Amino acid sequence: MAAPLPAPQGADNPDPSFEDLIAARPALRMDAQDGLLMEEVPLARIAREVGTPAWVYSANTLRRRYGALRDALKGAGLSASIHYAAKANDSQAVLRVLAAEGAGADIVSAGELRATLAAGIPAAATVFSGVGKQAHEIAFALAEGIFQLNAESAEEIEMISAIASGMGLEAPMSIRVNPDVDAGTHAKITTGRAENKFGIAFDDAPELYARMAALPGIRPVGIATHIGSQITGGVSAYRAAYGRLAEMVRDLQARGLPVRRVDCGGGLGIPYRDEVPAPPEALAGAIKATLGELGLPVMLEPGRWIAGPAGVLLASVILQKQGTQKQGTGRRFVVLDAAMNDLARPSMYDAWHGILPLSPIAAKAALSPADVVGPVCESGDTFARERPLPMLDPGDLVAFLDAGAYGAVMSSTYNARPLAAEVLVDGNRHAVIRPRQTPEDLLAQQRIPDWLMAAGTAPLAS
Structure with missing residues (x-):
């Protein structure tokens, strides 16, 4: 059963204050003159320079969080490697920051492999996961010298064997085991239960591992699991899953099968x-x-934990819309220029993101409930309901917190809205790492068939 969503804000469950949200995020600071800073750069300055919506990432947060995980594994006496999940944020600048720290990569497509290679993470430090690897993607990964392929079905194992044999190569392969452990997270991001599409059933894995070891073109290297995303509330689910993996490793070793990691x-x-x-x-x-x-050596594949707290999404207020009692509602709507096509998590997962005004004056002003919405023509284009916020005028700026993971990578151009700019902050420096897409860019990717061009445009019916 998925973990319950956070209880609605109210007297018994008040939202964190602006001060509490900032205090828990070391990269952020409210300056009395410059407003909200990321590291040493005023976010309002970035908004003025590149416009809004805009994604902004803290390089030092990426470094700090990667280092904290690395040090924790080392402190426990583990021989461990960290493979950053590129799907969380595949910006070249983000990947390069982590590559410089020594991170490997976890990828789920040939496109992500090309991105991580371009950023300096070698294939020899990269794990290829995913339930639907295509033949051309497998061949590309093998040709590049991939560190490990995580197979998720008997059919995929046979396919990889045929491809690798045809290339005269051996594929280093692990079996992704589904341990049937409930991670207690949102139903849409849990991956380790029996009904999920991921992995191989626990009871089927030993025989399939033996089959894999007997096939040509395959070098068995171990077993893998991934039980879900955004796991909170302790590590009991991890202990249950890893305990089952340990049991399986001992069983495979007792059968004389090689397990290296x-x-x-x-x-x-x-x-x-x-x-x-x-x-x-x-x-x-x-x-x-x-x-x-x-x-045995162990591997971890964090994505959100490293990148999530490193990013914010900046947005501008378009207007405030005040409902009337005559209309049946006294609700206040804060309409932003950011929308669900920019940050999809609230509409997809009912996700909660902290929303901070950038102005130091607004941050100290009286608060009242507001629904925070975007301009997209969907009722689901809602970021927050009854969120305590100050009165906000057109042009005022806000930041969505913890937007560094599953933010820009999930953006779309719905409603013909160009993709937002991305900016990296590093100390007192900042730079645009992806320019804002223009409307011309959107149209430039489209083609009109010759016969429509020749026909011209039909007049409207009278």
Whole structure:
């Protein structure tokens, strides 16, 4: 059963204050003159320079969080490698920051492999996951010298064997095991239950591993799992899953089958609102307690945990719309220029994101409930309901917090809205790392068949 969504804001469950939200995020600071800063750069300055909506990422947050996980694994005495899940944020600048820290990559498409290679993460440090790898993607990964392919079905194992054999190569392969463990997270981001599409049923995995070891073109290297995303509330689900993996490793070794490493997946949650996720030391402790006696190297594939707190989405207020009692509602609507096509998580997952005014004056002003919405022609284009916010005038700026993961990568051009700009902040420096898409860019990607061009445009019927 999925974890319940956060309780609605109210007297018994008040939203965190602006001060509390800032205090919990080391990259942010409210300056009395310049307003909200990321590292040493005023976010209002970035908004003036590049416009809004705009994504802004903190390089030092990426470094700090990667280092915290690396140090936790080392402190637990584990031989471990970290493979950043590129699907969380595949910006070249973000990938390069992490590559410089020594991160490997976890990818789920040939496009992501090309992106990580371009950013300096070698294929020899990259894991290829996913339930639907295509033949051309597998061949590309093998040709580049991929570190590991995580197979998710018997059919995929046979396909990889045929491709690798035809190329005269051996594919380093793990089996992704579905341990049937409920991670207690949102139903749309849980991946380790029996009804999910991911992985191979636990009871079927040993025989399939033996089959894999007997096939040509395959070099078995271990087993893998990934039980879900945004896991909070402790590490009990991890301990349950990793305990089952340890049991399977011992069984495979008893059969004389080679197991060289264990891929522990990712999913460690972050505090969007008032959640209390386990620290990386607790995750490292769970790995040590369940898998440590095996004496095998382990791998982790974090995405959100590293990138999520590193980013914000800047938006401008278009207008405030005040409902009237005569209309049946006294609700206040704050309409922004950011929309669900920019940040999809609230509409997809009922996700909560902190929303901060950039102005130091607004941050101290009286608050009243407001529904925060975008301009897209969908009722689902709603970011927050009854959120305590100050009165906001047209042109005022706000920041959506913890938007560094599953933000820009999930954006679309719905309603013919160009993709937002992306900016990297590093100390007192900042630079545009993806220019804002223009309406001309959108039209330039389209083609009109010759016969429509020749026909011209028909007049409207009278």
